[in-house]
Amino acid sequence: NAGVMQNPRHLVRRRGQEARLRCSPMKGHSHVYWYRQLPEEGLKFMVYLQKENIIDESGMPKERFSAEFPKEGPSILRIQQVVRGDSAAYFCASSPPVGGTQYFGPGTRLTVL
Amino acid sequence: TQLLEQSPQFLSIQEGENLTVYCNSSSVFSSLQWYRQEPGEGPVLLVTVVTGGEVKKLKRLTFQFGDARKDSSLHITAAQPGDTGLYLCAGALGGTSYGKLTFGQGTILTVHP
Numbered sequence: 598n599a600g601v602m603q604n605p606r607h608l609v610r611r612r613g614q615e616a617r618l619r620c621s622p623m624k625g626h627s628h629v630y631w632y633r634q635l636p637e638e639g640l641k642f643m644v645y646l647q648k649e650n651i652i653d654e655s656g657m658p659k660e661r662f663s664a665e666f667p668k669e670g671p672s673i674l675r676i677q678q679v680v681r682g683d684s685a686a687y688f689c690a691s692s693p694p695v696g697g698t699q700y701f702g703p704g705t706r707l708t709v710l
Numbered sequence: 711t712q713l714l715e716q717s718p719q720f721l722s723i724q725e726g727e728n729l730t731v732y733c734n735s736s737s738v739f740s741s742l743q744w745y746r747q748e749p750g751e752g753p754v755l756l757v758t759v760v761t762g763g764e765v766k767k768l769k770r771l772t773f774q775f776g777d778a779r780k781d782s783s784l785h786i787t788a789a790q791p792g793d794t795g796l797y798l799c800a801g802a803l804g805g806t807s808y809g810k811l812t813f814g815q816g817t818i819l820t821v822h823p
Contacts (some may be wrong), residue, residue, distance in 0.1 A: 601752075628809065640753070640798070640813040653810055688752050692809075698743060699811060701752035 599624065601691050601702035602671075609708045610679050618705045620673040622691030628652075629672040630699060631664060634686040646672060679709045715735060717793055718815030723789055724822050729785045731817045733799035740802050743811070744781045746774055747796040756784075789821045 602621040610616050622629050624657040631643040642656040657664065661679075666672040676683055686706050690699035715734045723729055733742070733795040738798050741760040745753035759775035759782065766773045770793075788791055796818050800811040 603752075630809065630811070632811075632813075639815045640800075640811075642810045642812070645809040655810070690811075696760045698741075698755060698756060701745070703752045704750075706750075 599646050601689055601700055603702035603705050605705060606703060607643050608705050609710060611710050612680060616676040616679050616683070616707055618676075618687050618689075619671040620674070620689030620691075620702060620708070621671045622689075623700055626693050626700075628692045628697070629666050630690045630692070631674050631677035632688045632690065632701075634704075636685070640688065641690060643674075647669070660679075676707075679707075681709050683707060684709045713733055713812045713815040714801055715801060716817055718817060719815060720818050720820075722820045725790055726788055726806075727731075727821075729786050729789055729819070731797055731799075731819075732781070733783065733801075734781045735801065737801070737803060738779050742775055742779075742801045744782070745798045745800060747798060749758075750776070751792065753798055766787060766822050788818075789819075791821045791823050794819055794821050 601623055604619050608616055627648055629646045631653045632640045633643055634640045644657050644664045645653040648666055649668055661677045663675045675694045688701050691703045692699045717732050731801045741758055743758045744756040746756055747753045757773045761776045762779045764775045770787045774783045796816050798816045802811055
């Protein structure tokens, strides 16, 4: 049973470009969560989604960041006009019913030059 | 302010020693999870505790959830070099924050042969 898949594992972007991070949840999981881990900091919640719905985006920066989890396909975290401060590891987790244990993917390491 | 205080931040011990990592909060959690994270990888779930006073054992690891569900501890007996890694506690508050995990800062454990 495959775990949570994230791609790409590493992403390099220049300032002002767009970054698209993908997450495929574990089979049977319909809830997806995105977290960010900045250098020397802990994991911080960004957004919680179910299929076609954003449930909680209280941790998302108000500008440039967006997330979606379409009916078909992976969840996407999109960062527009990236800045150096966006450089971080971005982790996706999935769970079955709400409140269920969250299982994490290997992460995408974003580097903004 | 950090909602979940994890201590110690760093722990360096010799093989065979015992150790305890603490996770404390003034908030009540509906559940608490412990993860271990290797460099360049995502957090891997060790255990979930949901009932106040609950104790769970995983080989040489013992996890305890406080009676009031505000704190937790991880105790490792006879540590081995293979236990080296970053240990993270993460709590789910429930209610309107359902689905959102709050992480402690992490404990970097190094076990010397």
